[in-house]
Each structure stands twice: as C-alpha cells, then as structure tokens.
Amino acid sequence: MIPAALAATLVAALVLAPLGAVILRAGGVSALTPSDLDALIFTLWQAALSAGLSCALAIPLARALHRRRFPGRGAFIALLGAPFLLPTIVAVMGLLAILGRRGVVNGLLAGLGLPEFSLYGAQGVVVAHIFLNLPLAARMLLQGWQAIPAERLRLALALGLPPAAQARHLERPMLRAVLPGAFLAIFLVCVSSFAVALTLGGGPRASTIEVAIYQAFRFDADLGRAATLSLVQIALALAALGAAARLTLPSSFGAGLDRAAPAALAPDRWHRIKDGATLTLAAAFLLAPLLAIALRGITEIPALPASVWRAAANSLMLALGATVLTLTLALPLSLAAPRARWAEPVAMLPMTASALVLGTGLFLIVRPWLAPTSLALPVTLLVNATLTLPFALRLLLPEVRSLQADYDRLAASLGLSGLARLRLLTLPRLARPLGFSAGIAAAFSMGDLGAITLFSDGRSQTLPLALYSLMGSYRMEAAAGAACLLMALTFGLYALFDRIGAHADPR
Numbered sequence: 204m205i206p207a208a209l210a211a212t213l214v215a216a217l218v219l220a221p222l223g224a225v226i227l228r229a230g231g232v233s234a235l236t237p238s239d240l241d242a243l244i245f246t247l248w249q250a251a252l253s254a255g256l257s258c259a260l261a262i263p264l265a266r267a268l269h270r271r272r273f274p275g276r277g278a279f280i281a282l283l284g285a286p287f288l289l290p291t292i293v294a295v296m297g298l299l300a301i302l303g304r305r306g307v308v309n310g311l312l313a314g315l316g317l318p319e320f321s322l323y324g325a326q327g328v329v330v331a332h333i334f335l336n337l338p339l340a341a342r343m344l345l346q347g348w349q350a351i352p353a354e355r356l357r358l359a360l361a362l363g364l365p366p367a368a369q370a371r372h373l374e375r376p377m378l379r380a381v382l383p384g385a386f387l388a389i390f391l392v393c394v395s396s397f398a399v400a401l402t403l404g405g406g407p408r409a410s411t412i413e414v415a416i417y418q419a420f421r422f423d424a425d426l427g428r429a430a431t432l433s434l435v436q437i438a439l440a441l442a443a444l445g446a447a448a449r450l451t452l453p454s455s456f457g458a459g460l461d462r463a464a465p466a467a468l469a470p471d472r473w474h475r476i477k478d479g480a481t482l483t484l485a486a487a488f489l490l491a492p493l494l495a496i497a498l499r500g501i502t503e504i505p506a507l508p509a510s511v512w513r514a515a516a517n518s519l520m521l522a523l524g525a526t527v528l529t530l531t532l533a534l535p536l537s538l539a540a541p542r543a544r545w546a547e548p549v550a551m552l553p554m555t556a557s558a559l560v561l562g563t564g565l566f567l568i569v570r571p572w573l574a575p576t577s578l579a580l581p582v583t584l585l586v587n588a589t590l591t592l593p594f595a596l597r598l599l600l601p602e603v604r605s606l607q608a609d610y611d612r613l614a615a616s617l618g619l620s621g622l623a624r625l626r627l628l629t630l631p632r633l634a635r636p637l638g639f640s641a642g643i644a645a646a647f648s649m650g651d652l653g654a655i656t657l658f659s660d661g662r663s664q665t666l667p668l669a670l671y672s673l674m675g676s677y678r679m680e681a682a683a684g685a686a687c688l689l690m691a692l693t694f695g696l697y698a699l700f701d702r703i704g705a706h707a708d709p710r
Contacts, residue, residue, distance in 0.1 A: 207539035221564020250393035253332035261340035267478035269348040290650030291398035297492025327403035347381035391554040503684025514669035525648035528588035533595035562654035579658035587648040595640035638704010642697035
C-alpha cells in the first residue's frame, strides 16, 4: 500500500498544484458567460453521444474479432489502435482527405447527384470522435471477451447454446463489467476535446469547454474564467466517475485453466456473413484515412530536414520515459484500488484536468525560479505520463480485480507475498494489459502537442511541434512527410509494446 500512497501523492500534486497556481494567479474565479454555458451544453451532449456510439459500434466489432480466425487477424487488431493513438491533427487530416469537401466520399456523392456531407460542425465533431475512440472501445471489449474462461465457452457449445443464449449468459455479464469503464474513458476524452472541436467545430455552436479555456487564456486573458471552466470540467469528470462506479459489477466468471478458446463460437453462415461485413466496414472506416496520409507523405520522408529528425529523436526519448513513469504509477494504484477507495479516484484525476491548464499551471509554478524553456522536455514528459495514467488504470483494473478474486486465497495459502508475488503471479497475469497500457502511453507521448507549445523556445522541439511549425509555414509537402513519419513511429511503438505484453502472457 505504501507504493500506491506515494504514487497517489505524486499524481495529486501534478494535477492539483497546477490548477491551484492558475486559480491563485487569476485571483479567484469568474462567472461563466452565455457562450460558456453553450459550450458546456455542447460538450455534454456530444461527449455522451460520441462515447455511446463508439461503445455501441465496438460491441459487434469486438465480438467478430473474438470469434473469427483469419489470416492477418493479429495485424488487423494491432492496426485498430492506430486512429486512437495518432495525434489528433494528423487524424483530422486523414478524415478530411476522405470525408472533406474535396474528399473521396463527397466526390462519389457529387457523381451520383446527391448532396455533399459536411465534416464541419457538430456532426463532424461526433464523426471524428467515433473515428478516434472506436478502436479503444473495441480493444477494451475484446480484452473482456478474451477474459471469459475458455471452459465456459466450451460448456456453452457442449450444451448446444445458440449465440443468443451465449450472449445472455456469457457476454452480457462481461459487458456489464467492462462497458462502464470504456464509456467513461471515451466520455472524458470527448469532454476534454480540443483539436477536433477547434478544427471541425465550425463556430461557437460547436465549441467545447476545452476550446473555451483556450480562448479565455489566449484571446481574452481571463485566467479567472479559465479557472472556472477548469473546475467545471473536473466536476463533470467526477460525476461521470461516480456514475460508472455505481453501474459497474464484477463479471464473476472465476478462474479458468488458460486453454485456448474454441474456434467455432458461431459456426452458421448468417453469423459468418454478419461478422465479415462488420470487419470489412470497420476496416474501411478506420484504415482509409490512414492510408490517405501514408500515400501522400511516404515519398516526402527522405527529404525531411535535419531539424525534424532531431525532433523525432526527442519524441522517442520522451515516449519511452513517459511509458516507464506511467506504468510505475498505474501498477501500484490499480493493485490498491480494489481495497482502497481513494486509489481509483486519484488515478482518474488527470482526466478531469485540461492539458492546457496543466501546462499553464506548471509554467506559472516554475517561472519565478527557472527559465521555463530549460524544462521543456522534462515538463512535457511529466504531463504526458500524468494524462495517460487514467487509460492505463482502466485497462489494468478489471484484470486486477479478477486476479485478486481468483488467486488471493491460493497466494495466501502458499505464503506468496511482496516481490515474490509480484514477480511470479502479478506481472505474468497482467502482462497483456500492461503491454497494451505501455503501447498507449508511448503513442500518446509521441503525439502530444500540449505542454511543449508553452515551454518550447523553438530549439527543444518534438515531432508534433515540428509538424505544426511546418503546417504554419505552409510547407505542406514536408508536413505530409512529417505526419507520415509521426504515424509510423507512433504505431511502431504501440505495436512493439503490445506484442511484448501478448508474448509474456502465460495464457
């Protein structure tokens, strides 16, 4: 419990101290304007709709991936993580290439004499959020399906249970345990949406709280109103966390024998056709924008300037450091959460804060003592690790609860505790979610464009900041190459850690 307490103290300090600095610097809080209230309403309904649709669409996708075996299945599952892990600005570029006014879809609609689809406005924000978050929901649900012991599936087949009965007795209990956490994670991502709403929102009617915070900081210089909006964001996140905790129930499947799942979970033709259509549509929706980015930028990579390659090296260093720190914080907090009520709320605190507020607060804290530009990379590492912690916790916590429910008595009877239990039981059984969490932490850090924009003096650049600079100077060919390089490095790190976790899993 001591490591968890130390981790909780560090996380609380990294979140609450910057927010306190902003409030003190502002001299208090300010009243919300009518436009802020509009942003609050839009934030709530678009986040709920985006999270609900992402989870609803992820259920048939995860089910199809679980019960079908086909060549390239492992690569397809790995590719599913790409949209969620990519920098938002790069993902938006890909969506515009497919769904924008000059995109492929509107070209086809014009050829058929149909009205074009506009990606700008509320509908564009929701579509972009589904594109970015559907893969995360699918992977979280797929892990839930994989956690169902193979013996339960074999018993269902031996009893001749049809797919509907399997869903009632096996899938729904699992979904009741996993879905609230998935919905919460995606809801909070959409609540704190910034780049999507800024680029696709299309005006005040589709503005989020995060955009309102940015405007209060950069254009209105009203730190009091920005602090008020940040507190509103925290209240929303805490309310969502409380609701998810009340709705989540353990699946109570018990431990299995780690056997492989049976291949024929739904063998009839109708279910094969339905699963095949689901996988095909998901691949088209999620991978076409990424292919558009790759085709445009891959030929530009060799001509990238040396400054971009130095920025890429900085991003790799930050990604590896942030990954280590994220897992160092997430593992003790997730192990303590089933017994200590304070552990989960503290670990979820970073999702209640704005990345912009964290960066600004740290800037205000260090400015009286040191030149903020000298701490650009260390502060960026801390912010990246802190903001990724909630995702790692949500991935680890269901497995930790199952691990403790299934093996606590056995470990106690064997006298297995401390480092021995960690090495022989905990780490092997958590290898898969740890690998997935490490991949997400590394990918998030690679694509972050938050604190570095406040602290960098132009010399300490990361790859996303270099890409932003190229776009700002209208060097679009070089920007396409940098975007393609960033996509390749981000996905490469994610796939590497995910594969390490899968290979280390004893099941």
